[in-house]
């Protein structure tokens with residue numbers, strides 16, 4: 001049973017509590033810049049266990065010192081609480 005899709009009001013309310021995430025259709029995105037490629041990779045390594053523990057996985061884009069995270073719930077075909085829960089967990093480990 002996929003998690004329930006959030007309505008617009010819930011999406012707006014939860015987006016306001018995040019740091020640096022933006023809405024992109026059926027997904028939310030955050031772009032981060034690091035001091036080096038290795039710092040960018042270390043960040044990905046830091047969030048990987050969060051995603052695995054949640055059984056909810058971001059789409060990851062990396063080039064050099066940039067990482068772009070995209071979250072959507074594929075099983076539900078849009079944004080659910082799982083996306084925002086993981087986004088909050090990721091925000092908590094961004095220094």
Ligand SMILES: C[C@H](O)[C@H](O)[C@H]1CNC2=NC(N)=NC(=O)C2=N1
Pocket residue numbers: 055056057058071072073074075076
């Ligand atoms: C079987 C496994 O629980 C599902 O495929 C999980 C894995 N990770 C996931 N990640 C995301 N972003 N969306 C999903 O619907 C999803 N489903």
